Structures are given as structure tokens and as C-alpha cells.
Amino acid sequence: MTRVVGLISGTSVDGIDAALVDISGKDLDIKIQLVAGATYPYPNDLRERILDVCAGATLSMLELAELDDAIAFAFAQAAQNIQLGHEKASLIGSHGQTVYHRPPKGGERGLGEDKGKKTPPYFLGYSLQLGRGSVIANVTGVTTVSNFRVADIAAGGHGAPLVPRVDAALLSHPDEARCIQNIGGIGNVTYIPSRQKNWLSEISAWDTGPGNSLLDLAVYHLSGGTKTYDEDGNWAASGTPCYPLVEEWLSHEYFHLPPPKSTGRELFGVSYFEQCLKDAEAYQLTPADLLATLTELTAASIVHSYQTFLPQVPQQVLLCGGGSRNLYLKRRLQSLLGSTSVLTTDEVGLCANFKEAIAFAVLAYWRMLDAPGNLPSATGACQEVVLGEIIIGNG
Numbered sequence: 391m392t393r394v395v396g397l398i399s400g401t402s403v404d405g406i407d408a409a410l411v412d413i414s415g416k417d418l419d420i421k422i423q424l425v426a427g428a429t430y431p432y433p434n435d436l437r438e439r440i441l442d443v444c445a446g447a448t449l450s451m452l453e454l455a456e457l458d459d460a461i462a463f464a465f466a467q468a469a470q471n472i473q474l475g476h477e478k479a480s481l482i483g484s485h486g487q488t489v490y491h492r493p494p495k496g497g498e499r500g501l502g503e504d505k506g507k508k509t510p511p512y513f514l515g516y517s518l519q520l521g522r523g524s525v526i527a528n529v530t531g532v533t534t535v536s537n538f539r540v541a542d543i544a545a546g547g548h549g550a551p552l553v554p555r556v557d558a559a560l561l562s563h564p565d566e567a568r569c570i571q572n573i574g575g576i577g578n579v580t581y582i583p584s585r586q587k588n589w590l591s592e593i594s595a596w597d598t599g600p601g602n603s604l605l606d607l608a609v610y611h612l613s614g615g616t617k618t619y620d621e622d623g624n625w626a627a628s629g630t631p632c633y634p635l636v637e638e639w640l641s642h643e644y645f646h647l648p649p650p651k652s653t654g655r656e657l658f659g660v661s662y663f664e665q666c667l668k669d670a671e672a673y674q675l676t677p678a679d680l681l682a683t684l685t686e687l688t689a690a691s692i693v694h695s696y697q698t699f700l701p702q703v704p705q706q707v708l709l710c711g712g713g714s715r716n717l718y719l720k721r722r723l724q725s726l727l728g729s730t731s732v733l734t735t736d737e738v739g740l741c742a743n744f745k746e747a748i749a750f751a752v753l754a755y756w757r758m759l760d761a762p763g764n765l766p767s768a769t770g771a772c773q774e775v776v777l778g779e780i781i782i783g784n785g
């Protein structure tokens with residue numbers, strides 16, 4: 391058994407999710423036990439700087455270095471805090487903070503016709519996570535794995551989503567197919583067929599589009615900066631969705647691209663939200679109606695992608711990520727999915743709030759065993775690869 395800290399701050403940029411996890415077994419046959427989980431909010435000024443950079447603000451090299459330092463020390467602090475009062479971990483897996491994500495060329499479709507081509511010129515993806523592992527290892531003294539996305543990208547993949555292989559290990563079922571739907575800033579799904587012959591190669595996964603990113607921007611805007619998210623979806627629930635606007639927004643080309651595909655705040659961030667506000671002017675929506683309409687876009691884009699890209703919509707959808715606590719969004723998903731049950735991963739024993747942090751603990755564990763961490767069907771990479779760079783701790 392190995393005790394591992396998993397760390398991530400996602401596209402909501404709300405803070406660092408940390409999980410302290412005991413892991414045993416190997417490859418897909420692993421067992422995990424969550425010992426502790428916590429979210430450590432970023433200081434406001436750091437969060438605002440990160441959001442500005444994600445929205446395209448330019449940075450000098452000095453500012454980039456300072457931002458990387460601030461994030462790395464915040465992650466190192468989170469790694470220390472989550473271990474307080476517990477037996478210490480011997481490994482840390484740190485995703486870091488994504489500040490830029492560019493899918494590989496060929497639309498968002500991976501390398502398309504160039505797939506598997508080994509020589510340039512081709513246009514690889516690029517994904518930048520700040521909060522370098524060397525600082526975390528140095529501050530904590532614990533061996534740290536970080537920079538998980540680059541190996542998949544070098545193999546022609548998107549470098550995202552990376553959690554699907556962990557979903558396969560922890561959430562597959564012998565007889566039932568499932569969708570695991572993360573609703574963070576961006577949404578992403580892993581479709582896992584029942585665990586029968588060839589099941590691994592039949593998994594598919596992709597970023598579904600906006601999760602909470604547009605909702606959070608709308609709440610901030612509509613509340614004059616006094617709120618950052620729609621708690622339990624109560625504000626949206628008091629409004630009515632404007633369906634013509636949802637239809638118009640669903641025509642965005644991202645929703646029609648076949649997987650593998652990935653996205654980020656570059657697409658579904660501030661500029662997209664500002665366009666939504668302009669589009670909504672013609673309908674004279676109340677703040678509650680606008681939020682209901684954006685919530686409907688999140689729900690409808692998720693369900694539309696299942697109906698378009700899956701062999702069949704499974705009987706169970708398991709939600710995770712902060713959006714799984716948005717009760718109005720959950721109700722809208724349930725209504726659009728009809729007879730499919732919409733549950734959370736908590737209901738099958740995996741903590742919905744800390745699943746991504748747990749996943750990066752597992753990815754670090756696999757790295758130390760030289761086991762692959764990506765799923766080519768999810769990322770579009772030409773092969774399975776071992777993910778992450780190891781910095782040995784001195785403690």
C-alpha cells in the first residue's frame with residue numbers, strides 16, 4: 391500500500407483540491423481508500439491573476455515566473471496541510487494549474503489524417519500547467535510527479551482528458567455500461583461499457599464543453615461581483631430557460647466535432663460569455679432567465695453529445711465535480727436523459743468532490759510503476775504512454 395497526495399486546481403480556478411489516498415494493486419486492478427480530502431481556496435489576488443491569464447492577458451517572463459512560484463508554493467502548502475494529523479505520504483501527484491490549452495491541429499480532432507505520422511511537420515497540441523513539481527518536492531521533501539499532459543501530447547494526443555483511465559479502473563461495472571460525467575469549469579465524460587471482453591478499447595471520453603465556467607462568469611457579472619457561483623442552482627431554478635437561445639448556442643461547431651476532443655477557458659471563457667450576453671439582449675431576459683438558459687446549455691450540450699457520439703445512452707450517469715452539487719442542473723440533466731438514472735459517484739462509493747485529486751494520486755502511482763496513464767481513445771494519442779515527470783524528494 392502506498393500513501394499518495396493528489397493535487398489539482400481545475401478550470402474553475404476556485405482553489406486547490408487535495409486528496410490523501412491509500413493505493414494498492416497495479417494497472418487497472420487497483421484499490422483506493424480516501425483518507426482525507428480538502429479544498430484550499432486561492433487567495434483572491436492569485437485567483438484573479440490566474441483568471442486574467444486564462445482570459446488572454448499577456449505576461450512578461452518575470453510575471454510568468456512569479457505566477458509559477460506563487461502557484462507552486464500554494465500547491466506545496468496544500469500538500470502539507472492535507473497530511474496534518476495523518477501518517478505521511480511517500481508520493482505526491484500534482485496536476486498543477488492549467489493556464490493555457492491548445493488542442494492539436496486537425497480541428498479538435500487529434501491529428502486526424504496525420505495521426506500516427508512520426509515526423510514533422512505536424513501541429514501538436516500544447517497545454518501549460520503552472521506550479522512546478524520541483525518546488526513541491528523541495529518544500530515537502532516528498533517525491534513528486536507532475537507535468538502529466540506533455541507525454542500524451544508528444545504522442546499526438548490532446549493531453550486531456552486524462553482521468554478516463556482512472557475512471558475505468560475505479561468505476562467500471564461487470565454488467566452495466568456507465569457514463570461518468572465530471573462538471574467542473576469544463577465538463578468531460580467517460581463512457582465505460584460493461585467490463586467484458588474488449589471493454590477497455592471501447593471506452594470513449596471527451597470534453598463535453600462548458601460545465602460551470604459560463605455559470606460562474608454570469609453569477610459574478612449579475613451579482614456585481616458579490617457571488618462567484620450559483621449555490622445549489624437556486625438562482626437559475628427561479629428563472630425560465632430561453633430555448634431558442636439554447637438551440638442557437640448549440641450550433642457552435644465544438645458541440646458537433648466528433649471525439650477525441652478537448653477544450654478549455656480559451657473557448658468557453660470570458661469572450662464566449664460576452665457573446666452570450668450580446669445574444670441574450672434580443673430576448674430581454676431577467677438575470678434568473680439568463681442563468682437558467684446557460685444552465686440549460688450545459689445540460690443540453692452534455693446530453694446532446696451522448697446522443698450523438700455514443701453507441702447508446704447508458705442506464706446510469708454518475709456525476710462528479712462541483713457541478714454535481716448544482717441541484718437545478720442535476721434536475722435538468724435527469725429530465726433530458728429520461729429513463730437513465732442520474733446519480734453521483736458518491737452513490738457508488740467514490741467521492742464526487744475529490745475524484746480529480748484522487749485521479750492524480752493514482753496517475754502518480756502508475757507513473758512510479760511505469761504503467762501507462764492515458765487512454766488513446768480518450769486523448770487521440772497514437773499509443774498508451776507513461777505520464778508525468780518524477781522529482782525525487784529528499785525527505
Ligand SMILES: Nc1ncnc2c1ncn2[C@@H]1O[C@H](COP(=O)(O)OP(=O)(O)OP(=O)(O)O)[C@@H](O)[C@H]1O
Pocket residue numbers: 399400401402403404572573574575576577601602605606618619620621622623710711712713715716717746
Ligand atoms: N453547492 C454548489 N452549487 C452549485 N454549484 C457548485 C456548488 N459547489 C460547487 N459548485 C460549482 O463547482 C465549481 C467547482 O467545481 P470543480 O472544483 O469540480 O471545478 P474544477 O475542478 O476547477 O474544474 P475542471 O474539472 O474543469 O478542471 C464552482 O466554481 C461552482 O461553479
Ligand SMILES: CC(=O)N[C@H]1[C@@H]2OC[C@@H](O2)[C@@H](O)[C@@H]1O[C@H](C)C(=O)O
Pocket residue numbers: 400401488491517549550551552553554574575576577578597652653654746
Ligand atoms: C487542459 C486541462 O486542464 N483540461 C481539464 C479541463 O477540466 C475538465 C476537462 O477540461 C478535462 O479535459 C481536464 O481535466 C481533467 C482533470 C482530465 O484531464 O481528465
